[in-house]
Amino acid sequence: MSILKTENLTYIYGSGTPFERKAVDDVSLEIEKGGITGVIGHTGSGKSTLIQHFNGLLKPSSGKIFLDGKDIWENGKIMPGLRFRVGLVFQYPEYQIFEDTVYKDIAYGPKNMKLNDAEIKNRVLEAADLFGIGREMLNRSPFELSGGQKRRVAIAGVMAMKPEVIIFDEPAAGLDPRGRRSVFEIIKSYCRSSGCTVIVVSHSMEDMAGLADRIIVMNRGRLFCHDRTPEVFSKADQISAMGLDVPQITKVFELLRKENIIFKDEVYTVDHAVKMILEYLAEKGGDSGC
Amino acid sequence: MLKDITIDQYFPGKSIVHRLDARFKIIITMIFIVMIFAADTIWSLMTGIAFMLLSYALTALKPSLMVKSLKPVVPVLVITAVLNMFFFEGEEIFRFAFISITDEGVKNAVFMLLRVVSLIVGSSVLTYTTSPVELTGAMEKLLSPLKIFKFPVHELAMMMTISLRFIPTLIEETEKIISAQKARGADFENGSLKERAAAIVPVLVPLFISAFRRAEELALAMECRCYRGGEGRTRMKQLKTGPADIASLVVSFFFLAAVFFIDRKMK
Numbered sequence: 001m002s003i004l005k006t007e008n009l010t011y012i013y014g015s016g017t018p019f020e021r022k023a024v025d026d027v028s029l030e031i032e033k034g035g036i037t038g039v040i041g042h043t044g045s046g047k048s049t050l051i052q053h054f055n056g057l058l059k060p061s062s063g064k065i066f067l068d069g070k071d072i073w074e075n076g077k078i079m080p081g082l083r084f085r086v087g088l089v090f091q092y093p094e095y096q097i098f099e100d101t102v103y104k105d106i107a108y109g110p111k112n113m114k115l116n117d118a119e120i121k122n123r124v125l126e127a128a129d130l131f132g133i134g135r136e137m138l139n140r141s142p143f144e145l146s147g148g149q150k151r152r153v154a155i156a157g158v159m160a161m162k163p164e165v166i167i168f169d170e171p172a173a174g175l176d177p178r179g180r181r182s183v184f185e186i187i188k189s190y191c192r193s194s195g196c197t198v199i200v201v202s203h204s205m206e207d208m209a210g211l212a213d214r215i216i217v218m219n220r221g222r223l224f225c226h227d228r229t230p231e232v233f234s235k236a237d238q239i240s241a242m243g244l245d246v247p248q249i250t251k252v253f254e255l256l257r258k259e260n261i262i263f264k265d266e267v268y269t270v271d272h273a274v275k276m277i278l279e280y281l282a283e284k285g286g287d288s289g290c
Numbered sequence: 291m292l293k294d295i296t297i298d299q300y301f302p303g304k305s306i307v308h309r310l311d312a313r314f315k316i317i318i319t320m321i322f323i324v325m326i327f328a329a330d331t332i333w334s335l336m337t338g339i340a341f342m343l344l345s346y347a348l349t350a351l352k353p354s355l356m357v358k359s360l361k362p363v364v365p366v367l368v369i370t371a372v373l374n375m376f377f378f379e380g381e382e383i384f385r386f387a388f389i390s391i392t393d394e395g396v397k398n399a400v401f402m403l404l405r406v407v408s409l410i411v412g413s414s415v416l417t418y419t420t421s422p423v424e425l426t427g428a429m430e431k432l433l434s435p436l437k438i439f440k441f442p443v444h445e446l447a448m449m450m451t452i453s454l455r456f457i458p459t460l461i462e463e464t465e466k467i468i469s470a471q472k473a474r475g476a477d478f479e480n481g482s483l484k485e486r487a488a489a490i491v492p493v494l495v496p497l498f499i500s501a502f503r504r505a506e507e508l509a510l511a512m513e514c515r516c517y518r519g520g521e522g523r524t525r526m527k528q529l530k531t532g533p534a535d536i537a538s539l540v541v542s543f544f545f546l547a548a549v550f551f552i553d554r555k556m557k
Contacts, residue, residue, distance in 0.1 A: 057469050088473040096470040098495035108492065112475030143499070157474060 001069070002030035003165060003197050004054055004086075009063035011049055023049040025221040026063070031165075031199065031214075036191050038212030038229075039201045042243045046221040047201050048091075051167050054199070055086040067165075084113050087163030091170045093154035094147065102128075102145075102153050103138040109161040127156040130190060148179045155183075159190070167199040172207060184211050205239065206247040209268040217242075233266045249273045299359070299417045305350040306534060308419045312428035314535040318345075319416045321542045325549045326409050334552040335404060341545040342412040349419050359414035360407060370406055374399040422454040424527075430520075431529060444520025452508070460501060467496050 011024040024046045031037050041047040052058045053065055056078045065072050067086065072079045087109075090096065099105040106127055110120045128138060131152040137145070142153050155171065168187065172180035188211060191198040202208055208215055208229070215232040217224040219242050225232060232239075236246045236254060246268075253267045253276075263280060267273045302308070307315075322341065329335040346356065360367070378395040417425070430447035437443055468478070471492045478489050 052469070055473060057472060083473055083475055090466065090470045090473065093470065095496055095500055096467055096474070096492075098492045109474040112477070161475065 001033065003033040003068055004031040005029070005066040005069075006053070007064040007066070009050070009053060009065060010061050011046075011053065011058060012061045013049075015061065022221050024053070024060075027218075027221075027223045028063075029216060029223060029226050031197065033197055034191075034195055035213040036188065036198045036200060036211055038208035038215040039199060039218065040203060040205060040208055040215060040244060041218030041224075042203060044220075045218040047203075047218045048169055049221075050218065051088065051169060051199065051201055054165070054167060055088045056082050057088070084109075084161050085164050087158045087161055087166040089155050089158045089166070089168045089171060091173055092151075093158070094150035097142045097150060097154055097157075100141055101139050102133065102142050105142050105153060106138075106157045106160050109157055113161060123160040123162065124156075127160040130159065131156045131186060148175060151175065151179075151183070163196070165197040165199065167201070169201045170203070171200065172202075180207070187211070203244065205233075205244060205250075205268070209233070209247050209250075210271075217244075229268070230266045233268045236266075299414065300421045301351055301355070301418050302421075303350060303419065305348060305419070307345060307349040307415065309534070310419075310538060311529050311531050311535045312420050312424040313432055313529060314531070314539055315416050315420055316425075316428055316432060318538060318542045319413055321546050322412045323409065325546050326405055326412070328546075328553070329405075329549050330553045331556040332401065333556055334549045335401065335408075337545060337548050337552055339404065339408050341542070342408050342415070345415050346411070349415060351418055355418065356411050356414070359410055359418075363406075363410060367403060367406060371399045371403045374402045423451060426451045426454070427525065427527075428529065444523070448520075456501075456504065459504070460497070463500055464493065464497055467493050 007028050009024055009027045010022065013021045013023050027046075027050060039047045039051065049058065053060055054067075056065075056072055059073060067079065067082065070079065072082055097105050099108060103124055106124045107120050110123050115123070124138075125135075127133075128135075133149070133152060133156060137149070142150060145153065151171075155168075158166065171187065172183050175183065184207065187198060187200065190196075200208070200211060212229055214227065215229050216226045217232060217239060224239075224242070225235065233246070233250060236250050240246050249270055250266070250268045253263060253273065256263070261280070263276045265272070265276060267276055322338065322345075325338040325341065326335070329338050346353075375391055375395045375398070378392055378398050382390050383393050383396070384391040420428075426447045429450070430443055433441070433443045433446075468476075472478070476489055476492055478486065480486075481489070
């Protein structure tokens, strides 16, 4: 059964003004429980607007959203506790930090849930461990930390609420390659170990390739496709026509195909590419002469 | 909600009012303000309003924008009208307990209302048709004689330009932070006054931090481009005075004279 479902979701910005614009246009989709779903699209494709509907920050202009089969805007009122069930980590979350210690900042979400102190402490420590935030850091001011550390504290702040669905909007934006990889690794291992549903928004197919089980592609406010990752990558040429960059390794294999070197799978990660090439060479029986 | 606030109200256009020299537009606005305050009778006030409507018509902007400029000041208008209604001696036309309304009071209320409304709409003609950069540039030019008294004219104009530039940015930033804290379960709508006041802290702290960060970045960027104050600084777009500017100034003085003349005649 799907955990999140949208029905003909439409959102219009600046309704009734000359600046009116359809940011999300008639999107119907279902997100399965567990696993990582990637949402990709060009800047202004409506991906950020779409995900802000999932935890009720935006109210749809028309259409419906269901969490676990229940309409989240039933009778026009937001489902109680929805924001604790669907966590949203914004882009550059470090800019939402405000408390004077790391501990207090991570505890802000759980505190709003009105949990008791012991439970809050448990959750803060758990989230801190997950993100490699050492105990000695918990009593320091978050403003003394480096950019990457601040990012991890901010994400831990949302994770500490233990939502069933957690949405990350460009979690790796502005981080160096090592920081990017470590954020994605944590997301991946957290998803696998907790069984919670993860949605990651990105404009980079490269990042999604090794991360997402399924991918939603948004284009100009409309749903372009929603499918398993390999199937989505098989539409690589259409996706690059939208202005999105397909992974470099996929581009290489596209070119190889034009040279009549055909591989049976779609290739979008380097690891997979190595396997495919080795298989290909083995099939040819090593008669390539090298 | 926050997006509805318009402070940077400039509506680009190509009308004659848009093309006027911003310095003249400021002077004409001041003449208009004098007109409105000097007007003592309904007839002279009408002359002032006619001048305002004429300039508004020349901007070729939608009339609905006039109403838009009034929206935020509705409470002020109501209070002005109501207070004026009660505190004037005259023939009583309505009485309820200790409240009495006189004919003079009603007259005064209507007069004050017209005055304030035309003042706001008239000055919005200036802000609707002049970009903030032009506006502060013109102010700097108009105030430049004060430099003799060591008054920091350029610095003041630069500060104004920068703050106008950053208002929309900070509004956007505030909205983002509010959304982020809502996502962490912050509640801005419910709870006691004290609780709601406390709920603002998680918004204000990040907002201030980001404002300071932006200020530092901007200062650095300005220094990198060798900004060192107003001394010897020239402008890319020079203000030029043309026949249309002189003509509009003459027309404004004509209306001002008319206001004084009508007042003299009516008394």
